[in-house]
Amino acid sequence: MKFKSLLTTATIALGLATGAVAQDKTKVGFVYVGPVGDGGWTYEHNKGRLAVEEHFGDKVETVFVESVPEGPDAERVMTQMALDGADLIFTTSFGYMDPTINVAKKFPDVKFEHATGYKTADNVSVYSARFYEGRAVQGHIAGKMTKSNTIGYIGSYPIPEVIRGINSAYIHAKKVNPDVEFKIVWAYTWFDPAKEADAATVLIEQGADVILQHTDSTAPQAAAQEAGNVITFGQASDMGEYAPMPRVSSIIDNWAPYYIARVQAVADGTWSTANTWDGIGPGMVEIGEISDAVPADVKEEALALKAALADGSYHAFTGPLKKQDGSDWLADGETADDGTLAGMNFYVEGLEGEIPQ
Known part of the structure; x- marks a missing residue:
């Protein structure tokens, strides 16, 4: 009986330890607009997810859903990920912006990262590449x-x-x-x-x-x-x-360093809302x-x-530059500000045709 009691105590202790490890594991979800094997946008985001797994090992669990249409179905997928215990969810297409904001409101303890959008919240960051x-x-x-x-x-x-x-x-x-x-x-x-x-x-x-x-x-x-x-x-x-x-x-598109850094921030408890827009210099492009x-x-x-x-x-948008309608945009040597670039809705002079509405 004494042996059985010791064994039971040891089993309980092991169970508690295992539970603590499981609780410490960070669960990260990824929502993809295309298939992971397409050799393009989604393929590179999935490479970033795999880099997270390699970097953190058994400290992190990742899940993903591919080929998710932009719209109501995206909101359903994000909601299910949150319900399944995701601590951090990366939503990787522009059209996921409003669904991300909507789901984030329902799950204030879950962190969200939306690619290429501009709407943020206390638990929603945005990121893109130049x-x-x-x-x-x-x-x-x-x-x-x-x-x-x-x-x-x-x-x-x-x-x-x-x-x-x-x-x-x-x-x-x-x-x-x-x-x-x-x-x-x-x-x-x-x-x-x-x-x-x-x-x-x-x-x-x-x-x-x-x-x-x-x-x-x-x-x-x-x-x-x-x-x-x-x-x-x-x-x-x-x-x-x-x-x-x-x-x-x-x-x-090299997303791996960003994904690793943001997962680490969630694991450390240091994650905060951010707006990241990096280019060739930092290596995101x-x-x-x-x-x-x-x-x-x-x-x-x-x-x-x-x-x-x-x-x-050198800046890619350096004047002199005019807009398509011939109006002045950037003077000689002037460079475009990020606000204008982020909301760009016009062609430069010389391009033909209208931007569809």
Whole structure:
């Protein structure tokens, strides 16, 4: 009986210890707009999640739901994650903004991090990357390499993030090639290979020999490869399987350091609401390898532009610049403020067509 009593005491002690460990484990949820294997936006966010698991080991548990539509279904998924005990939830698409705010109100003890939005709360932070810096580098290469002087751009949705990218790419293509023109097709999707392929085909038929995209699948790369003599750029991830042609470089989103830091803050009890917007310098935006299809002098220029953006000696939106309607925007040497960029709803001078409402 004495042995049994000691064993029972030891079992209870072990149970209490195990419970304490379980209680100390941080549970982190991720809500994705696309599939984790798409090789683009969601793929890179999921790489960040995997980096969290590798960094923290058994101190953290992560869960995710992929291909969640923006809207009511997103709110349902976030609610279930919170009910299942998530301490921190990353919601990784612009259209999740209002659902994130709504669910956060119901779960004040859960921390939320919303990607690319602007609405915050006591338990909601926002974060994004200065993708427009990468677009500047792409625009430079595109302007130098186009032979038709027609560059096609596949837009997802006409939100400030996408409009900034179009403007930045155009400004820097125009700087090195005054004859360049942009043709823009709006796909109204983040991830739909069929729509993206159709958009790329339409642009190629209109004479574009360079395709840029703000959509997430590799379908435009495949369409360009089939057409031949068309160059592309990887979006959000390297898409290096299409290198050295048609994909000649890429923008890569590196979320891992941010995710690790924010999970650590929750674990430490130091998390607070923040608005993070980092670019090439801090490493949140990376430029994928520039392939040998790009002439050596163009590659050197592109890398010099990347370095200037990284160290802050150059800003992608530096005047003189006018708006599409011809009105003055930035004087010579003046740079755009973050407030204007965050809410950008206009094209710069030279771009044709209207921004859809």
